[in-house]
Amino acid sequence: MFQVKRFSFAGASSENDGRVMTVLQDVFLANVEVCQDNFRPKCIYVAVMLRRIMDAILNKDAMDDKDYVGNKRIELSGQLISLLFEDLFKTMIAEVKKAVDNILTKPSRSSRFDFAQCIIKDSITHGLERTLSTGNFNIKRFKMDSKGMTQVLARLSFIGCLGHMTRIKPQFEKTRKVSGPRALQPSQWGMLCPCDTPEGEPCGLIKNLALMTHVTTDEEESPLISLCYCLGVEGLEVLSGEELHTPYSFLVLFNGNILGKHRKPQHFAAAMRKLRRAGKIGEFVSVFVNEKQHCVYIASDGGRVCRPLVIADKGISRVKEHHMLELKAGVRTFDDFLSDGLIEYLDVNEENNSLIALYEEEATTETTHIEIEPLTLLGVIAGLIPYPHHNQSPRNTYQCAMGKQAMGNIAYNQLHRMDSLLYLLVYPQRPLLTTKTIELVGYDKLGAGQNATVAVMSYSGYDIEDAIVMNKASLDRGFGRCIHMKRYCAVNQKYDNNTQDRILRPNRDGFDSGPMRVLDDDGLAAPGEIIRRNDILINKQVPIVTRGQFKSALHDSEFKSVPQRYDGPQGESCVVDKVALCSDKHNNLCFKFLIRHTRRPEVGDKFSSRHGQKGVCGTIVQQEDFPFSERGICPDLIMNPHGFPSRMTVGKMIELLGGKAGVSCGRFHYGSAFGEPGGHADKVEAISETLVRMGFSYDGKDFIYSGITGCPLQAYIFMGPIYYQKLKHMVLDKMHARGSGPRVSLTRQPTEGKARNGGLRVGEMERDCLIAYGASMLLYERLMISSDPFEVQVCRVCGLLGYYNHKLKTGICSSCKNGDNISTMKLPYACKLLIQELQSMNIVPRLKLAEA
Structure with missing residues (x-):
């Protein structure tokens, strides 16, 4: 129950009138203030709203x-x-x-207040x-x-962590299937990354900031309001109806509130921008003249996205050569460019009032701004892709999702951290074909991949559907090798009755000494010891009674042994990397063990290039059988050429060319987005010239000998270095099989999932395939015999389930009260459960039996 408080107002003729006035004054349009009972600003606001509604009904463009x-x-x-x-x-x-x-x-208080x-x-x-x-x-x-x-910041890779910090999450349920909010908005240009969005349910709803986007914070309003009045904004109180509707006077709105009218809106907007460029008002204040609505919008509120642009006067950039030299020398910073009026921040609305040129050469006399650099259109993760403007657009989106799963370095302190899960690449490299974004975000220092020599050819038949053929000698040298670190915790708990857990010395001889071989004399696993599955990490004992009266000293018989065991993969040998002792917030002693496992790539591990071209390792071949070039170069991996035509990832081909030219001439080549006119991306012609100069073919193809026959192959093979990422999906973590094992107590069917040693489900679609095939006995076995068979007694007269009486050695029907017409049949336990649940809802399913 809610109690409605009655407000009392002095001077109101009746209570209801007063309440209505209060609602109008404080609740209705709360953003418009009412001073000294003057409701005129509110009336004008309502009138403007009504006018907008009518405009939207009459003219669909005004919506x-x-x-x-x-x-x-x-x-x-x-x-x-x-x-x-x-x-x-x-x-x-x-x-x-x-x-x-x-x-x-x-009334009476004994103690002091x-x-x-x-x-x-x-x-x-x-x-x-x-x-x-x-x-x-x-x-x-x-x-x-x-x-x-x-959200918990994901620390699986450095770039994934950085990308997580630029993420924007909407207040919109992602289950709704609407295309409007998911579509790529034209107004996103330069503010939000067009590539970086997840696939599947949240596609298009979760976005990421572009490289140079700034999100504004609130600024003080009163100085700006008084400035507007100084610059010729007339308050609505002093204007007559005729003056309000003169065609060239524009309404001035400040953060959604009406300030007044202005007779020369363009002049007013130019004055505000001049003041902003001079640094007299905040650099994130936006001034936007809307010609259609006859309004000037001024915004200084927080949460708007804006980005910096170079100011151009009649198409000529204000940033000159000497400014750039000062910047390189370290005399001038980015803030100096802002304060000197060379660069300014524009938000999405104000961009509509400006004409922005992509490159300085394209500027005309009408141009007001020039982009600082077109590569800032993309976000942090999409900035890693070389030549993204030569790829089909979904491929860049796929790479944005996979770049977060690539293993590499995560931070400079990665070997001193105790993360719950950590994947590290053993020999990470910086990409041969780099981009400006990579250098700006520091990915070249904390990379997540290796430059592999790739030959694009068909080989062995184990490379269909994007599978990769790998060279065993490369894997022996450390290609794709990674370290998997996992943390295990244990707590030395204190209890209410003054007892606590204890840790015992390990039993060195005896039947249970095997699992305790990694323990030190203090009962904890020793760092550097090789540990296998079911070995004991900590030899802990817990008091049997933890409640009740206080106890001082406990006897050995009052403890029960609960050792914590290592549950790693079967047959793999891992190493105890670190053991740390600390205290938790309840002041209990806490033990943390970091278990290290070095893994080399095996068949089924997932790899991907930076162009959304993912594939698993199909087979590992000895180097002797691998093809080699006339220079004696043997590729690290072989990729099937059928991955190119339908995917149209031309950027990957240019990366191979650029990497090959870079290796041969000793210079990192660049492939930044839209960078060819600005010099931030090497052109294919220039790369081909370098290749020819270094004695290669202009198109990156090589003369290859077969490793099996020793004869030259009948075609030239496209071969060169491509940056490959090893992804965190490894066969060792996913591999799972089961013969028999635990069952769910409710339905008596096998459990689900690898963690619970579950069964492999034959679902509806698999069932359909078996029906179509006609394998009825296999189906019967999979769906019942191997799952939840159950023997029931069914009455042939009433069709209800009975029970088996062990004394009389006969089945009895509960409703007929006799055992004359009972048949025994097999049924899935889940079916019997359903029948009983329906009976509990007063629905009676009856079984009609026929002779088998």
């Missing part, structure tokens, strides 16, 4: 697009936490006030911690209730 990026605001973590803190703080004050009121209303006693300790801390740990964001005052607001 606002809710997916337009200029209409969106991004909430940053700081804003959300400040909102949460404000709510927790005000809730705490309300509770304190209530507690104080309760104490002070008591202490205000500090009423403050609930740590309530704000617990509220913040709860939100950060669960992700449930509750604001009681506004009834905001959103889930999944916090």
Whole structure:
């Protein structure tokens, strides 16, 4: 039940009138202030709203697009936490006030009143911690209730971590199948990356910031409002109806509030921009003149996305050669460019008022701005792809998803970390064909891949459907070798009755000494020891009684042994890398073990190039059988040529050419997005010239000898280095089979999943295949005999299930109360369960039996 509080207002003729006035004043259009009961600004605001509605009905072009990026605001973590803190703080004050009121209303108080006693300790801390740990964001005052607001930063790869920090998550359910919010918006240009979005359900909803995007924060409004009035904005109070509707006077809106009208809107906008470029007002204030709506929009609120552009006067860039020389010498910084009015930040709306040239050569006299660099159109992850503008667009999106799963270095302190799961490449390299983004984000220092010499040819038949043939000698030298680190934890728990766990010395001889061989004398696994599955990590004992009266000393018989075992892959030998001791927040002693496993590539491990060309290792071939070039170069891997035609990843071919030229002449070549006119991407002609100069064919093809026959092959083979990434999906983690094993107690069917040693499910589609094939007995065996067979007693008269009486050695029907017409039959247990559940709902399924 909610109690409605009655407000009392002085001067109101009746209570209802007063309440209506309050609603109009404080609730209706709360953003428009009412000063001294002057409702005129609110009336004008409503009139403008009605006019917009009528305009939208009469003219479909005037409709606002809710997916337009200029209409969106991004909430940053700081804003959300400040909102949460404000709510927790005000809730705490309300509770304190209530507690104080309760104490002070008591007529007789024996103790001295202490205000500090009423403050609930740590309530704000617990509220913040709860939100950060669960992700449930509750604001009681506004009834905001959103889930999944916090995410754990993924540290599987350096670039995945960096990409996670630029992610934008919508407040939109991803289950709804709508195309509008998922479509690529034209207004996204330069602000949000067009490539980097996940596949599947959240496709197009989760976006990522582009390379130079800035998200604004709130600025103080009052100085800007007074500045607008100084620059000739006339308040609506002083204007007559005729003056309001003169054709050239524009409405001025500031952060959604109407300030007034201006007679010369373009002049006003130019003055505001001049002040912004001079640094007199904030650099993120945007001024946008909307000719269709006869409005000037000024925005200084937080959450808008904006990006820097070079200012051009009549098509001539303000940034000159000497500025760039000062920048290279370190005399000038990016902020100096901003303060000197050479560069400015534009948001999506203001971009509509400007004409932006992609390259300086393309600028005309109407051009107002020039792009700093076209490669900043893409985000951090898409910036790793060389020549992305030569690829089919979905391939770049696939690479954005796979770049996060590539193994490599994650940080400079990676060997001192204790992550729950860590994948490291043993010999990561920087790509031979690099891009400007790679150097800007530091991927060349913390790479996630290796430059492999690739031959594009058919070989062995184990390379169909994107499978890769690998050279055994390359794997022996360390190609694709990785380290898998996993952390295991144990806690030395303290209990209420003054008892605690204990750790014992290992038993060196005896029947259970085998699993304890890795333990040190302190009962913990020793670093450097080789550990196998089911070996004991910590020899721990737990008191049997942990509640009740206090105990001082416990006898050995009052403990039970609960050793923690290592549950790694069968038959693999891993190493205890590190053992760390620390204390948790309840002051219990905590043990952490880091187990290291070095893995070399095997058949079934997943690899991918930087162009969305993923494939598994199909077979590993001895180097003697591998083809080789006339220079004696043997490829590391062989890729099937059928991966190119339908995928149209021309960027991969240019990467091979550029890498080959780079190796032969000793210079890193570049392949930045749209970089050919600006000199940030090498042209194919220039690469071919280098190749010819170094004695190769201009098209990257080589004369190849067969490793099996020793004769030259009948065709020239396209061969050169391509940067390949090893992905985290490895056969060792996925491989799973089962003969018999655990079952679910409810349905008596086998469990599901590798972790629970589950069965392999024959689903509906597999069942359809077996029916079409006519393999009825196989189907009967798979669906019942191997799953959940159950023997039931069925009454032939009433068709209900009975039971078996072991004393009388006969089946009895519960409803007929006799055992004359009972038949025994086999049934899946899940079917018997369904029949009984339906009976509990008063639905009676009856079984009609026929003679077999």
